[in-house]
Structures are given as structure tokens and as C-alpha cells.
Amino acid sequence: MLDLWNQIIYDLNGSCNTLASVLDGHNALELEDDTEFLAYLDGEIFCCAACGWWYEVSEMSDIETDTMCVGCEEDY
Numbered sequence: 001m002l003d004l005w006n007q008i009i010y011d012l013n014g015s016c017n018t019l020a021s022v023l024d025g026h027n028a029l030e031l032e033d034d035t036e037f038l039a040y041l042d043g044e045i046f047c048c049a050a051c052g053w054w055y056e057v058s059e060m061s062d063i064e065t066d067t068m069c070v071g072c073e074e075d076y
Helices: 002-012 019-025 029-033 035-044 070-075
Strands: 045-047 054-056
Touching (some): 002 045
């Protein structure tokens, strides 16, 4: 299970793919509603609300209103 979750995160990171498309590619669409998986995902990566790309949580800006990457925060 964890191997699949990490592969999904690997496939998302640095891309602008949707979660649904990556889950579909892994025949794992059921994870879209799995709270344990989603919590794990949120602890590892996030999708920037401004540019739509996936980043590691270390790249998250300090702006509290939106989940943005550091690069988009500079343009905010």
C-alpha cells in the first residue's frame, strides 16, 4: 500500500497532472476518497492554488489564505 502511495506522490510531484488522472493511471481511483491516503498525501506534497503544479511541502509559502508555492508567493 505505501509503495503505491509513494509512487503516486512521485508521479504528481513536479507536474501539473490532476490527482484523478494519476490515480486512474494506477487503477486506484478509490484513493480519491480515502482519508488516510489523503492525509498522507497532504503531509508530503501539495498542489499550488496559483500555478497548479505539485510541490513538496517544504516549498509551501507562508501565506495562510491559499496554499501556494514559494515562487507564486513572490508574485502575490
